Amino acid sequence: MKISIVGTGYVGLVTGTCFAETGINVTCVDIDENKIKNLKQAIIPIYEPGLETLVKKNLEKQRLSFTTSLKDSIDQTDVVFIAVGTPPGEDGSADLSHVLNVAREIGKNMTHHLVVVTKSTVPIGTSVKVKAAIRDELEKRGAQIPFDVASNPEFLKEGNAIEDFLKPDRIVVGVENEKAQSIMSKLYKPFVLNNHPILFMDIPSAELTKYAANAMLATKISFINDIANLCELVGADINMVRKGIGTDSRIGNKFIYAGAGYGGSCFPKDVKAIIKTAEKNNYPLRLLQAVEAINDDQKKVLVNKVKNHFKDDLKGKTFAIWGLAFKPNTDDMREAPSRVIIRHLLDAGAKVNAYDPVATHEAQTIFGDEITYGKDPYDVLIEADALLLVTEWPEFRMPNFKVMEKLMKSKVIFDGRNIYDPMEINENGFDYYGIGRKSIR
Ligand code: NAD
Incomplete structure (x- = not known):
């Protein structure tokens, strides 16, 4: 053949x-x-x-x-x-x-x-x-x-x-x-x-299957992010809630991790497109409209935490970003949360030093010399006022806090993917902010 x-x-x-x-x-x-x-x-x-x-x-x-x-x-x-x-x-x-x-x-x-x-x-x-x-x-x-x-x-x-x-x-x-x-x-x-x-x-069913699959996955992410935001307001921990619901076999434990929102070349555009298809058929997909709106807001959650911590004064501050790709193991930055986060930081007058294991060349095509790019994770921490973990690459999971402490100007970590243990971070002298869990200062 x-x-x-x-x-x-x-x-x-x-x-x-x-x-x-x-x-x-x-x-x-x-x-x-x-x-x-x-x-x-x-x-x-x-x-x-x-x-x-x-x-x-x-x-x-x-x-x-x-x-x-x-x-x-x-x-x-x-x-x-x-x-x-x-x-x-x-x-x-x-x-x-x-x-x-x-x-x-x-x-x-x-x-x-x-x-x-x-x-x-x-x-x-x-x-x-x-x-x-x-x-x-x-x-x-x-x-x-x-x-x-x-x-x-x-x-x-x-x-x-x-x-x-x-x-x-x-x-x-x-x-x-x-x-x-x-x-x-x-x-x-x-x-x-x-x-x-x-x-x-039949062909229409095959065509719709793809959109329905991506819409379902995007729904799971926006659902857990919405619950995570509620967790913060009522003093609950999203990781506990996730485990609590994920053990129900009807729900399952996959794709229910809170974070900085979904990105990539597929979920955002496919959710938009299925909403549009439904509109053209005079049927508003209300659930997916909410999924999209929640995700747009979720990409700003980490920046809002940064602004709160620094009392809205980001001018001249330096932020280290770990992770630029929309998820680990790819260099794809299409619709990546990092893009929204970095843009907001720059607009607020901050400086950004970013590191990603493979997406730097891609980031350069987007941000050029508006930001600086590090050779390794520690490189971007020099004189940083805070670290924002945006993409959960494996190499970020076990950082050397002693080295970090020496490099950074102030010891604050904003964990956009909940990969760190807040207590461990705090024991190392850092302030910690996650998604859907108590911040520790
Ligand atoms: P891409 O942008 O990486 O690649 C598209 C390629 O098509 C480019 O290399 C472009 O030069 C080429 N191209 C455009 N017009 C052409 C033409 N007339 N003749 C020949 N080549 C042409 O896109 P992608 O991420 O591979 O996605 C392709 C499709 O698959 C999209 O519809 C996407 O939604 C879908 N999809 C993507 C993924 C994913 O993870 N990226 C997963 C499932 C489905």
């Missing part, structure tokens, strides 16, 4: 590489010439654990190749995946221009039967638009080439993407006929051997 993946970002590159790993011949396509030039030499544009090794291996085995030419890539292909970005448009609904551009390109260049699979996260009805775009182009050139469309939303998590793709909780595929189902079954056979289920369904 031979397949093409159009869009070589977080999803497309992982998808292509993991399919190649099963022995399939994969061509990855992108319009970004520089990215493709680098990928041909196994230079990976993103930080994703394990990806570089797999790309190198499959390049060497000649099962994986990279090109900027969609035309060449689909020449002898059986299945073409569309895995380009679907960023939020101005009104919050998903911008489908990249997806539909690719569909038109496919229509212009296809020469034989293809299954065109949308892997990007797209609103209900997109496959109808994809189909129409391909058909229009075929008609323009008077060609009658049969094709099928399918929807195969992706559930991988950045930072654990390879593992998620190779051992998925489930694979969701929306199809319209048995032919497409049979081709997709064959393609995914290696991934379902160990009882990982493949769920075939």
